[in-house]
């Protein structure tokens with residue numbers, strides 16, 4: 001086995017409590033992302049089992065989703081992943097102004113995504129297509145399950161978008177007050193990683209819900 | 214130890230008011246103690262509920278409580294004991310107290326996150342206990358929240374389930390913290406295979422916490438959503454599949470039983486060599502066995518569902534896999550026995566609890582094989598045999614390991630020593646009471662008495678009376694032990710920094726340790742447990 005060369009020299013200074021371990025911080029973030037994937041993994045599992053049990057109903061259900069809106073949101077999120085990555089590169093190069101601008105674009109894209117989602121859900125709710133209505137109760141049970149999963153999965157994802165956007169706002173604050181800078185940017189990288197996760201999950205949700213018929 | 218730094222231990226509040234210094238602390242030892250005291254309170258509440266159940270079961274018919282109250286009792290007892298005591302249990306208390314000491318570090322990797330985990334734990338606990346007081350009464354589903362009953366019952370299931378969700382989050386954060394700590398913060402010279410075995414056990418446990426808990430988290434959320442929106446994720450009337458719920462639940466909850474037992478095994482692996490004055494036998498085998506248990510533990514969840522409607526081949530495969538888990542567990546037991554062989558064994562209280570653990574875990578493990586075998590389980594499923602089995606593993610195993618750890622690290626944490634003679638007597642009382650309480654359950658289960666009823670047929674009375682008497686002896690033992698511990702904390706004699714002559718790093722620093730744990734970060738040059 002490898003000898004332990006990961007202990008940095010910071011540890012040996014006598015009473016230095018607030019040492020910095022960038023690799024450790026990133027490791028923590030990656031582990032957290034694992035748990036997020038598993039959280040959605042449970043939903044993907046339920047989705048695949050119910051899809052297997054009710055293929056026709058699921059196909060009917062997915063025909064009623066708006067592929068255009070979904071595709072638009074996919075583009076938006078992928079672009080936002082790019083801008084957050086650009087923001088990190090900018091701060092690494094010491095350009096805080098550009099980094100802030102890129103973050104702002106990312107957050108705007110997040111808001112765009114949410115507004116779009118609002119109209120998408122609103123449209124369905126307008127037609128009484130949500131759990132509890134008479135229309136919903138009259139649906140074949142498989143189709144009902146499809147919509148339940150649609151609301152559940154996109155809803156949980158939406159919460160993640162909101163959380164991610166709030167995190168990015170804080171990142172912006174830290175960049176402007178200088179605590180994130182060209183020699184200390186792990187926090188921004190971690191925020192970016194979270195944002196990529198939000199993006200990545202959507203990239204799975206989109207085909208599962210909108211595209212497979 | 215010689216040093217020139219100022220010498221205050223971690224109890225020093227540094228001028229802050231005590232409540233503030235404790236509630237905003239990021240020191241792993243203080244957080245460990247916060248967990249310790251809160252866990253003890255919840256454990257005692259759980260014991261009280263258990264005592265009430267046992268009292269109700271002293272004779273057939275109604276004695277103390279109504280049937281519905283009894284349903285609430287066993288559910289809350291289960292929820293408290295599982296989610297508030299055994300799952301956080303050893304990692305949250307003794308992992309926090311000792312992991313950085315064992316690794317030669319100053320703290321865990323994310324001290325603030327550590328404090329957040331404690332607050333989440335308390336939040337979840339308060340939510341779980343308040344199901345007693347608000348709404349339509351405590352949940353009555355059993356701690357497993359099986360659908361479709363859990364989505365239909367009018368009792369306070371949503372709150373209990375949300376509590377479990379929050380507690381799960383707390384557990385995930387602790388696991389994440391420990392994993393990063395173990396990867397990043399081992400001191401100079403401490404290679405993976407020079408790590409104390411308790412650290413190895415925590416490492417394996419943390420992976421399970423991290424990888425299994427989210428699945429139950431999402432499953433429990435589905436239950437809540439299903440109840441609130443009246444949709445049919447698991448309710449067969451609305452197209453859902455209740456067996457799917459059981460699968461999802463046990464995909465977490467079976468690995469979770471290894472979250473409970475692995476840290477306990479780690480504690481025992483620390484104590485046995487120290488009190489046998491022998492190098493641990495098969496260090497690597499024990500370390501790998503922890504990982505093997507964690508790994509195989511993922512693939513055995515189906516054995517909880519032998520009677521729920523699974524295909525024949527699936528049941529057989531799950532049964533075989535279940536037997537495989539017994540192998541690494543047995544490896545550990547044999548290694549402990551081999552370590553003791555020819556050693557000079559010192560029957561101090563920590564060692565007694567460790568030996569008690571081995572005995573009780575053996576009974577629990579072997580009865581586990583009985584219910585793990587497909588043919589016998591079909592008969593024993595949902596009988597008191599199962600209740601006896603899991604108390605032997607969880608209380609006799611993890612519970613006793615918890616007490617062992619408490620008696621082992623007591624002088625380190627409190628800097629004092631409890632009364633050894635009384636601690637020994639408390640052990641024997643507890644150990645005796647334990648067997649009188651639970652062995653009859655195994656017997657009455659084989660006779661056919663089902664679990665989760667407040668009433669039973671007259672022919673089951675004798676074992677039930679014995680068991681109830683056992684519950685009183687057990688409680689007496691617990692009270693005795695608590696008195697010894699409290700007296701030790703208050704008036705115990707001052708302990709030296711290494712009263713058991715241990716060789717791991719936790720014993721090479723002051724008792725109680727300073728806030729920084731070590732004056733200078735130590736360097737390790739050999740494996741732990743090199744007793745001559």
Ligand code: HEM
Nearest residue numbers: 260263264266287291294299355356607608664665666684
């Ligand atoms: C003096 C201590 C205890 C007593 C008297 C006691 C008694 C009982 C009894 C009588 C039941 C069966 C209820 C039934 O099926 O009708 C039960 C269930 C249970 N006990 Fe304990 N117990 C004690 C300690 C513990 C401990 C320490 C743990 C865990 C570490 C624990 C975990 C459980 C669990 C998980 C259940 C199953 C609840 C359910 O069916 O949902 N108990 N206990």
